[in-house]
Amino acid sequence: MSDDHDDSPIAARVRELEAVLEEKGLLDATELDRALEAFAHKASPANGFRVVARAWVDDGFKARLLANANEALPEVGLSMGGGLQVQQLHVVENTEEVHNVIVCTLCSCYPLSLLGPSPTWYKSPAYRSKVVSEPREVLRQFGLELPAATEIRVWDANAESRYMVLPRRPANTEKLTEEELAGRVTRNGLIGTAAV
Amino acid sequence: MPRINDVGGQDGFGPVLEELDEPPFHADWEAHVLAMNRALIGRGLYNLDEFRDAVERTMSHQSSYYENWFRAIQTLLKEKGHV
Numbered sequence: 001m002s003d004d005h006d007d008s009p010i011a012a013r014v015r016e017l018e019a020v021l022e023e024k025g026l027l028d029a030t031e032l033d034r035a036l037e038a039f040a041h042k043a044s045p046a047n048g049f050r051v052v053a054r055a056w057v058d059d060g061f062k063a064r065l066l067a068n069a070n071e072a073l074p075e076v077g078l079s080m081g082g083g084l085q086v087q088q089l090h091v092v093e094n095t096e097e098v099h100n101v102i103v104c105t106l107c108s109c110y111p112l113s114l115l116g117p118s119p120t121w122y123k124s125p126a127y128r129s130k131v132v133s134e135p136r137e138v139l140r141q142f143g144l145e146l147p148a149a150t151e152i153r154v155w156d157a158n159a160e161s162r163y164m165v166l167p168r169r170p171a172n173t174e175k176l177t178e179e180e181l182a183g184r185v186t187r188n189g190l191i192g193t194a195a196v
Numbered sequence: 197m198p199r200i201n202d203v204g205g206q207d208g209f210g211p212v213l214e215e216l217d218e219p220p221f222h223a224d225w226e227a228h229v230l231a232m233n234r235a236l237i238g239r240g241l242y243n244l245d246e247f248r249d250a251v252e253r254t255m256s257h258q259s260s261y262y263e264n265w266f267r268a269i270q271t272l273l274k275e276k277g278h279v
Contacts, residue, residue, distance in 0.1 A: 010263060011225040017270065018232060020279055027235055035234035036227055040220070084237055084244050105204030107248065108261070117220035123261050126209040133205045141212050156204070159248065 039117070042082050045187040048114035048164060050076055051091075052190070053182035056169045065091050065166070080162070082113050089114075092155060093166040094192075099146055101139065101192030102155045102163040103131045109157035111164050115190050122191065132156065142193040165192040201252045209257075226262040233269055242272045 021027035054076050055062035064072040069089035070080050080089050089111055092100040104110065108123040121127050131138045135152045139145075146152065155163040167189040173181060188194035203209065221227045237244055250268035259267065273279045 010266065011223065014225040014228050014232075014266060017266075017273075017279070018228065021232075021236075021273075024278070026239065026241065026278060027232065031235040031238070032228065032231040035231040035238070039230060039234070084234065103204075106201055107251065119215065119218050120222075120261065121212050121214050124209070124212065125203045125206075125257055127212045129203040129206040129209045130212065138212055142214065159245070 038082070039112075043112045043116050045114070045116040045190065046182070047078055048111070048116075048187075048190045049182040049185040051078065051114065051164075052166060052185045053178045055091075055166055056173075056181055057178050062093075062166075066093055069164070078113070080111075080113065087111075087160055087162045089162050089164060090155070091164050091166050092153065094168045096168075097149075098151045098153055099139075099192065100153050100155060100163075100165045101131060101135055102157060102165060103128055104157040105129070105132055106158070109159065109162060111162040114164055115187060119187075139193060142188065144194060164190050167194075167196045170196055199252045200257065201255055221262075229262045229266045229269070233265060236269065236273075241278060242276060246272060 018027065018032075022029070051065065051073070055065050061072060061075060064075070069091045070086075073079055073089070080086055087109075092102075094100055102110075103122075105128045108118060110118040110122060112118070127138065132154050135154050136146065139152070157163055167185065169181070170184060173184065176184070184196055186194050186196060189196045221230075233247065236242065237247065242250075247268060250272045251264055254267045254271050255264040256267075270279075
């Protein structure tokens with residue numbers, strides 16, 4: 001591909017590269033569909049919600065999840081092996097004393113299969129630069145005001161490791177079913193930029 | 197020397213802007229870039245580490261996330277003589 005079209009809209013340049021690769025037999029349309037499907041259908045925050053709800057109702061599962069998440073995930077029908085390479089998942093638990101938040105300062109590492117596609121802000125230099133130096137201020141921008149006594153731990157993901165936050169179970173939810181509890185969890189709660 | 201992607205602790209990137217109800221992709225071409233990258237890695241034209249390295253050495257903070265991806269893919273394919 002030449003640089004002659006660099007001023008054309010990027011959509012056209014992407015189509016052009018696809019066409020060149022297809023012509024050379026380096027890519028075919030079915031492969032693209034398969035790759036997109038793997039991304040769109042296997043990656044959903046509903047998976048993370050389910051993991052959290054199970055941990056809230058089952059102390060044994062929670063202990064196994066915190067000890068070795070990759071080994072515990074199959075108990076709820078999930079695994080960390082669906083992507084391009086297997087990563088070790090670390091689940092970090094919020095308590096009265098400690099609040100956790102995740103980031104990838106170098107790029108965009110994220111537990112995609114459990115949290116779904118990552119939001120643009122997670123990948124932005126603004127979030128990646130600031131959450132490690134001023135986490136309390138960044139959480140405030142998300143509307144999360146933590147008590148001064150709460151310790152904030154920031155977990156920086158990398159090529160081999162992914163992190164997911166286990167939020168605190170909300171008060172007055174004793175009567176809720178596991179499924180209803182899963183409905184209380186939010187994507188930002190799994191990142192740590194929301195309480196639940 | 198740290199590469200420009202290594203932004204942890206740096207100042208000057210402004211506030212974190214959250215987009216409500218953000219879709220996974222903002223345009224079709226972004227989905228195509230993601231799919232193309234997975235397919236090319238799947239075929240072994242380059243590997244995930246080479247892709248990460250290419251993103252880091254060709255990225256611009258002025259470009260969007262998937263624009264940076266596309267630039268990295270183009271760079272690798274050229275360097276390896278595929279296009």
